[in-house]
Amino acid sequence: MNRLRGVLALVMLGLMGGRTAAQAKKPGSLTIKEQGSFFVGGEHRQVTQPGFGPNAPPITGEITVNQMYVQYQIPMKGDQHAPVVMVHGCCLSSKTWETTPDGRMGWSEYFVRKDRPVYLADQVSRARSGFDPTTFADVRQGKTPPAQMPTILDATHQVAWTVFRFGPKFGEAFPDEQFPIQAMDELYKQMIPDLNATLPQNPNPTWTQMAALGVKLRGAVLMGHSESGFFPEQAALIDPSGIKGIVSIEMPCVTNLTDAQIGTLAKIPTLVMFGDHLGDVTGGPANWAQSFGTCNTFVDQLKKAGGDAEMMHLPALGIKGNSHMLMQDKNSDQLADLVIAWLDKHVDAKNGRSKNATR
């Protein structure tokens, strides 16, 4: 019976997803003030590599590591709102925020059309940010034992299905699932190897570069998801001066911060979002009910310290069926509107953005 409901749900989702995509595909022209890309951070590292040709001596030189690639669009009225920096999760890239698997507009363009400057960052060691290949080369040359090679994380389709809460088990969707299941293959193509194990830990350079990006932008909202969900907070603990707001989506929260750390974070308006079915998938590497619990604790800690913090649990607002990839779910525009309304009230209004805009 459950299986039949799942199949029926798949069929219905397919029909609805198709219709939604067709309706939404032509949003009309878009005028932007400026666009481009740049890097934040990056250091030189000296390396020794094999020479050119079989008998050539090794070459010593430098490579650049730990830089973070950022791609941006500034809308015509971008001065009226704080820029939003979006950072993707594990085994994904900034593609997360672009065209959805079923071909609708992603959050990046949607936010631009709502007059927000948007900055998409590929995490350090992922996608266009590149990674430090030194240890792999050392293992290949026999200088380092294979077991010391950094683990490359990648999720199988099977693992993703349950971790991303598309349904109770692989191939079976929740009856009210909001992810566009019929376009699943397009999500699988977005899932790329995660080389974060090659990075220095604590601080992860992505945290450092996110904090620096906030400063460079003279104030920005940092948004993280899943693996990067708590990165905005980690960035703020390095340097809060450029962080005007935080949006943390679906991650485990750190609950043993010191009073001083909570005090720092409590000065930044913080929105935490979680979707549906948090307790409905068991097994696998993620425990969403537990993560939700840690974030409720964290939000309470911020509030007790006088912070403007909110836990937005979508089912509590009557919004059902959202997956872990909620920015790609069929109601992604609706969810974006919730975030934008929160930013208007809790970040832009408080920061007198229109005053800043005249600088």
Place this chain on the structure above:
Amino acid sequence: MNRLRGVLALVMLGLMGGRTAAQAKKPGSLTIKEQGSFFVGGEHRQVTQPGFGPNAPPITGEITVNQMYVQYQIPMKGDQHAPVVMVHGCCLSSKTWETTPDGRMGWSEYFVRKDRPVYLADQVSRARSGFDPTTFADVRQGKTPPAQMPTILDATHQVAWTVFRFGPKFGEAFPDEQFPIQAMDELYKQMIPDLNATLPQNPNPTWTQMAALGVKLRGAVLMGHSESGFFPEQAALIDPSGIKGIVSIEMPCVTNLTDAQIGTLAKIPTLVMFGDHLGDVTGGPANWAQSFGTCNTFVDQLKKAGGDAEMMHLPALGIKGNSHMLMQDKNSDQLADLVIAWLDKHVDAKNGRSKNATR
């Protein structure tokens, strides 16, 4: 004396580069008809990975490999011209075509502002296209010997300086060097590990996906650079039906194609571009004078077979000092105009583009 000239050149370039960047930074607003991103190709591969937790049994599942990430913008008058697909070279990503190291507009936006739909592809196994990590995982687990691990290519700053022909040796620029030397550090950040050794060879899946993208777009110009310089030709040898024109920039050309292969390629208008100082850097992994020779041979072969092929050697047009990264050189707008004028005459005019546009 040469060293002094180099230093003086660096200082002058710094001054000029700064001025150019400041002048060019505000090109005015841009209205686009549509933008987004998608993948071309991609297959499922079954893999076995370690389970979650120390005593968990291995997990068998599927991952997606060989997909190619593509990001696009279509300008308002995009129907008037064939779309242009730009593919980057070794140890680089689509960042190649975006904002230049010294902060000017890159070719991607420039072509859009000249009414061309532009599609930026990250090569398969690079950047947002991801890569197949299976062999690395197998080496780490002791299933495969380290020596069989694919070589990860990355270029040191020192190697890049001469291979990209910024000057005769590291830290010394050619007196007439067109690359914005003062912004070199920003180029170094673009240089990321190249995992093409993980790919099936001949055909490289990037060739296959480029051909498929041409078909999907119902006709496109394919542009390659350096490592990917001959990829448009390789794509055309797989399926020429969607390829309306080829722009090949600075690479070794294949000169032992069969008459049938040359016959296929001769049906596609082809522009080959080379910059300056081809014989002025010796040593290192690239031999530009030799590459130039092979491409002259190739262009002659196309012409003899009745093809519309052109070797555009910039110094022969009186344009001096261009590096291997010519799309980022200080005169990048001028070079883009040369390509655009060539496309107008040799591709769009011949293909009755305005007729196609009404479809």
